[in-house]
Amino acid sequence: MATPNQRRKASVAERVYEALKEDIFEFRLIPGDKFSEGDVGTRLNASRTPVREALYRLQREGHVEVLFRSGWKVKPLDFQQMEELYELRITLEREAVHKICGLTEEPETLRALALLWNPDQPSGRASGSAVRALDESFHCELMIAAGNREMVRVHREITDRLRIVRRLDFTRDNRVEATYEEHAAILEALHQGLAHDAAERLTRHIRTSQKAVREITMERIKEAAQAHRSDSQSA
Amino acid sequence: MATPNQRRKASVAERVYEALKEDIFEFRLIPGDKFSEGDVGTRLNASRTPVREALYRLQREGHVEVLFRSGWKVKPLDFQQMEELYELRITLEREAVHKICGLTEEPETLRALALLWNPDQPSGRASGSAVRALDESFHCELMIAAGNREMVRVHREITDRLRIVRRLDFTRDNRVEATYEEHAAILEALHQGLAHDAAERLTRHIRTSQKAVREITMERIKEAAQAHRSDSQSA
DNA sequence: AGTTAGCAACTTGTATACATGTTGGTTGGC
DNA sequence: GCCAACCAACATGTATACAAGTTGCTAACT
Numbered sequence: 266m267a268t269p270n271q272r273r274k275a276s277v278a279e280r281v282y283e284a285l286k287e288d289i290f291e292f293r294l295i296p297g298d299k300f301s302e303g304d305v306g307t308r309l310n311a312s313r314t315p316v317r318e319a320l321y322r323l324q325r326e327g328h329v330e331v332l333f334r335s336g337w338k339v340k341p342l343d344f345q346q347m348e349e350l351y352e353l354r355i356t357l358e359r360e361a362v363h364k365i366c367g368l369t370e371e372p373e374t375l376r377a378l379a380l381l382w383n384p385d386q387p388s389g390r391a392s393g394s395a396v397r398a399l400d401e402s403f404h405c406e407l408m409i410a411a412g413n414r415e416m417v418r419v420h421r422e423i424t425d426r427l428r429i430v431r432r433l434d435f436t437r438d439n440r441v442e443a444t445y446e447e448h449a450a451i452l453e454a455l456h457q458g459l460a461h462d463a464a465e466r467l468t469r470h471i472r473t474s475q476k477a478v479r480e481i482t483m484e485r486i487k488e489a490a491q492a493h494r495s496d497s498q499s500a
Numbered sequence: 501m502a503t504p505n506q507r508r509k510a511s512v513a514e515r516v517y518e519a520l521k522e523d524i525f526e527f528r529l530i531p532g533d534k535f536s537e538g539d540v541g542t543r544l545n546a547s548r549t550p551v552r553e554a555l556y557r558l559q560r561e562g563h564v565e566v567l568f569r570s571g572w573k574v575k576p577l578d579f580q581q582m583e584e585l586y587e588l589r590i591t592l593e594r595e596a597v598h599k600i601c602g603l604t605e606e607p608e609t610l611r612a613l614a615l616l617w618n619p620d621q622p623s624g625r626a627s628g629s630a631v632r633a634l635d636e637s638f639h640c641e642l643m644i645a646a647g648n649r650e651m652v653r654v655h656r657e658i659t660d661r662l663r664i665v666r667r668l669d670f671t672r673d674n675r676v677e678a679t680y681e682e683h684a685a686i687l688e689a690l691h692q693g694l695a696h697d698a699a700e701r702l703t704r705h706i707r708t709s710q711k712a713v714r715e716i717t718m719e720r721i722k723e724a725a726q727a728h729r730s731d732s733q734s735a
Numbered sequence: 736a737g738t739t740a741g742c743a744a745c746t747t748g749t750a751t752a753c754a755t756g757t758t759g760g761t762t763g764g765c
Numbered sequence: 766g767c768c769a770a771c772c773a774a775c776a777t778g779t780a781t782a783c784a785a786g787t788t789g790c791t792a793a794c795t
Contacts, residue, residue, distance in 0.1 A: 276748070276749090277748080277749070278748080278749090301775080301776060301777085302776080302777070303775085303776085303777095311749085311750090312749055312750040312751070313749095313750080313751085313777090314549075314748080314749055314750065314751090315748080315749065315750095317553075317777090317778095318552075318556065318748095321553065321556065321557075322556075322560070325557070325560060331777075332757090332776085332777090333756075333757080333776090333777070333778090334755075334756045334757055334758095334775090334776050334777045334778075335756085335757050335758070335775090335776055335777075336757095336775090336776060336777080337776095337777090346649070346650065349648045349649055349650040349651070350650050352648055352650075352651070353648065353650050353651050353654065356591065356592070356595045356651070357591070360591045413584045413587055413588065414581070414584055415581065415584040415585050415587075415588050415658075416584070416587070416588050416591070419588065419654055423650075511778070511779090512778080512779070513778080513779090536745080536746060536747085537746080537747070538745085538746080538747095546779085546780090547779060547780040547781070548747090548779095548780080548781085549778080549779055549780065549781090550778080550779065550780095552747090552748095553778095566747075567746090567747090567787090568746090568747070568748090568786075568787080569745090569746050569747045569748075569785075569786045569787055569788095570745085570746055570747075570786085570787050570788070571745090571746060571747080571787095572746095572747090
C-alpha cells in the first residue's frame, strides 16, 4: 500500500492522494471544510479523474465524505470514533503480544527494537516529530512480528487514521521520556515470555498516550479554527 | 456501506460493483481470470468511469488487482490469507464477547437472537443458503451488541472477504444442526455472564466451521475451474 | 528452424465534454 | 419589509476522447 504501482513513477492520482491527506493531517483543511473536485484539480494541477480517485480512497479511509452533487467535506473529527479506534488498536496489539510469546523463538525484529529503545542510553534519542514516527514503527513492528498480515493491514489503517491526533502526544516532553521507558519494559516482558505482563504494560502504555492526546486535541482544533478564520478575513 | 448514496437510486458504479462482486463470489469469474475495463463495460452496459470506480473498490477489498496498463485479474484465493482472516475474526469476536459481558444489562438484540437460535425448535429452521445468511447476521449482531462501531466495520469487511469460502460450510447438513446448537450455547453462556466460557465456545465454533470450509474449498475450486474450461471449449 | 526486431492491437491512466441534480441569490408579488 | 418561486451557477455522475505503456504476433534475417 505504501508503494505506488510497483515503484513506477508515482501517478497523478497517487500524488493528489498524498497531498490531500497531508492537507487534512496538517489541518490546512479543517474538519468541516467543504470543497469541490474542480477546486482540488486546479490547485494541484490535475484533472478531475485522478482527483476523484484520490477522494474516493480518502472516503473509504474515513477522512472525507461526498455530498450528492453538492461537494465534498472533510469529515469532522469524531471523538467517539477515535476512542473506538484506540480500543480496536489495543485489542489487536494485545493479540499480537500473545502470538509473539507463543512463537518458538524470539523474532530478530524484537532484538533490534530492544537496542533502539534502550532507556539507559538517553543520548541517542530522537525528539519531536521523529519520536512520533519511531513510536508508530515500534507498534507496527510488534504487529509484524506476530505474523498475521491481515492484522498488520488493519492495524496500519488504524494507525493512519489515528495519526491526526496521535502526533500531539509528543508535544509534551515528559511523554517522550515515558515512551522510552514503557517501550523498554514491554520488550523486556516479551523477552522473558511474560505474555500477560507484556499485554498489561502495552495496554497501559496505549491508554496513557490516548489520555494525553485527548487532553491536547480539543484546544489545538480551536487554535487551528481561529487561525483559519483570520486567514479568511485577511484574504 | 450497504446503502448506496443515502438510498438514492443506485448509481451505475454501485450496480457494476455489486454485479462484479457476485460474479467473483459465484465463481463466474475464476481466481486468476484476466479481464479489461472495456469488457466489463460492454457486458454490463456501462462506460469505463463507473467500471473503474467499482474495480478500485474491489481492489481495496482485496478481490481483484490491476496490472499496469495490461488488464485486471481476479486475485487468486490465498489460503494463508483466509486462515489469517479467520484468526482476526476470532480475535474481534472474542473481544466483543468480553465487552458484552461487561455491560450492565443484556442487550435486547441478544434476547431476540436466543429466540431465533432456539435448538429445541428444529421445526422453524432455515436451510441451505438461508442459514449462511443467518449465521453471518448472528456474528454480526454479536459485534454490534458490543458497541464498538469500528470493530463492527472491520468485522463486516472480514465477513465480506470470507463469504466466498464460508458459504461452503452449510453444504453439509450436520453443520446446520451443529450451528444451531453452538449458537444457542454461546448465547446461554453470554446470558449467564460467563465471558470466558462464551469466548471459548465461540472460538471452537468458528474453528470448527473454518476446518469444514478448508476441507470443501479445494475441490470446489477444481470443479469450477473444470466447468470453466468446458465452457471455453464449447464457446 | 530458431531468434529477434518491430509493429499493431489492446490495456490502463488522464483529460474533457455532457447529463443531471442541488443550492443559494434574485426578483417579483404581496 | 418579507416571502416564495424561479433560475443561473455550480456540484457530482457518467461517457468519451486522447496519451502512454505492454504484450504478443509477424516477419525478416541468421
